Amino acid sequence: MAESPETPSSPRESARHSVTLQDIAAHAGVSRSTVSLVLRGSSLVADTTRTRVQASIQALGYVYNRGAAALRASRTFTLGVVVYDIANPFFGAMVAGIDSVLHRENYVSFLANSEDSPQRQQRFLERMREQRVDGLLLCPAEGTDPALVSRLADWSLPCVQVLRHVGEPPFDYAGTDFELGVRQAVDHLVTCGHRRIVFLGGDAEHSATQARHRGYHEAMRAHGLDDVHRVIRGPVTRRAGFDAVQRLMQESPRPTAVICHNDLMALGAMLGLQRLGLTPGQDCAVIGTDDIEEAALSLPALSSVATHPYAIGEEAARLAMRRIADPDGTREQVILTPRLHVRDSCGPCTADATPPRRCTDVVDI
Amino acid sequence: MAESPETPSSPRESARHSVTLQDIAAHAGVSRSTVSLVLRGSSLVADTTRTRVQASIQALGYVYNRGAAALRASRTFTLGVVVYDIANPFFGAMVAGIDSVLHRENYVSFLANSEDSPQRQQRFLERMREQRVDGLLLCPAEGTDPALVSRLADWSLPCVQVLRHVGEPPFDYAGTDFELGVRQAVDHLVTCGHRRIVFLGGDAEHSATQARHRGYHEAMRAHGLDDVHRVIRGPVTRRAGFDAVQRLMQESPRPTAVICHNDLMALGAMLGLQRLGLTPGQDCAVIGTDDIEEAALSLPALSSVATHPYAIGEEAARLAMRRIADPDGTREQVILTPRLHVRDSCGPCTADATPPRRCTDVVDI
DNA sequence: CCTCAGATTTGGATCAATCCAAAAACGAGG
């Protein structure tokens, strides 16, 4: 009847300090270490013991303390994710893809929005270091110091770059072959008889912009179209597409097709054509990049090079998991293959001397 | 010349174990405690000491260990954020708003996407508890157990509900007055002469859906339009809007206006009208909710009730900060006032006997 | 009954910080 030290749990005690391994151990009549092993699903503990301990865990309403565990085990099951524009639907889809993989792997992620500012990005990275994240998914902000990646390596913080990349290979990277994407668009348009194809591109200097421009240049050259080859640089917004296409259509001879850096620009370009009383796909072909949901539903439906944001997110997260498990493994680059979805916004060329031929490429909804 | 214990730092040592308070203390010739005080910006330390310690911190490349600090101080500077559809642009904007406040407050956030599954949500919440987050921002998944909120309170985990809410007040909440938003839309349409106004709504049973329906019912009643009052329930997607409006326009007499649960539905509805050869804003008025970026750029430009996702995110984060600072303070509900942006998709009613009058309300770009 | 290998269990040290009561240093006044 006397108070025995083996029965420490009183109803109010749980309020005083949270239940710990020690409490479970006392309740189940085993040691702290055994409880720890049960929690981590070790095969060392006997089945009867395991059951007893699990019952105590239930009974006392124990909550695992990951912070304490991480302190000793130096593994946090935590990942940092930096994007530069979370308000952009593309990143929403990408983050959803990341989340799906992390959920499976029992990881959680810190998310931050750099707003394309290297300073904000830097601050977040420092914070992530303090949090001792196991790894990092980084869409580098425009103007990121190329030395950053090697600095992260010095900190031995696994980092997977996503969509854009800076610094020298080898590094881990997940993205899309933007170069190929633009080439597909040019090839398709040329097949449809177009020659005066303009590229409406971005003015930033990161890898994703460069790759698109390279793709455009090379495809045009391959088709012997160096003479009509033309890039307009500027912001990659709806309005920029809207304005640029209207300026272009005043010219003579005017372009018969435009390829846009992303779908927002392309949708803007279509509106610009309509504003001039022209019909996209008839008077001027328009092809976008990303294939956001809106593309298939616009009028006319926008042809677009799909870049699969959800899949990129999944691949990036998978890569991070792999690098965390094997920090010294060889770096990997996962480059997804984009796919042109042909819809109504790019028809055969009717403006040029070239006899209009029927397009027979794949047509998607 | 003999190795003195006061100079412990050798170049390779930093690789062996990470630099700790102890190392800084030794380097600066003070105690662990003093270094800790400096790190936390305490006013107790003398200026000369502070400078010396800070120099040592720089010299040794020390990185604060938040995990260890949190273990003792039981404060993590960490917030959990659960949304149900991160791929939706609305949430992208909201998360950006949250992020901006947290960045200022030196907090970081764990983000998870419940995909509107209470199970996924539950699992994330448990994980957040294990991480000992200081608080929670929760957009409850459809079907969330109303008891959840009080359970969180039992765990003494501050929780701010966002956009939707479950359980019994008082609780912390940040959202928009959806009821008022719909009422504004109805009032405007009635002013323009419309009477047969249909509401295209959601089929879910959470607070945000209910509020919209209530707003519609009451506004219609206030205008004596009980007899023509009509709600269509279904998913809240582009396609649902597209389909529903086409079915409605087959009827006789047909509605002269539709108000939609969100902008995606409204954009779909406009496409549906165009598919039938009708002109939105002329043959049938369309008003959406949210005022996403796309709304102003569609053709015709969509009238929409702005719900300010970025601002909601900011308010929610601010509320969380307040509740963490004062856990027993009275709960607060921040309800933002929505604002109807009138554009081309809702003109005067031309179909009815009522003499069409000129709309003189505010017109926005 | 003893031995020994294999299966379980354990306690003490450790991770890197904060808390707190007490000690030390300091400066002014007697």
Add this chain to the structure above:
DNA sequence: CCTCGTTTTTGGATTGATCCAAATCTGAGG
């Protein structure tokens, strides 16, 4: 030079888990 009251600084305990080497338990074989 000695108090006395601030201002600074300090060491030991504490937080809640994991690691690891050693202790204990088991059961089969001799």
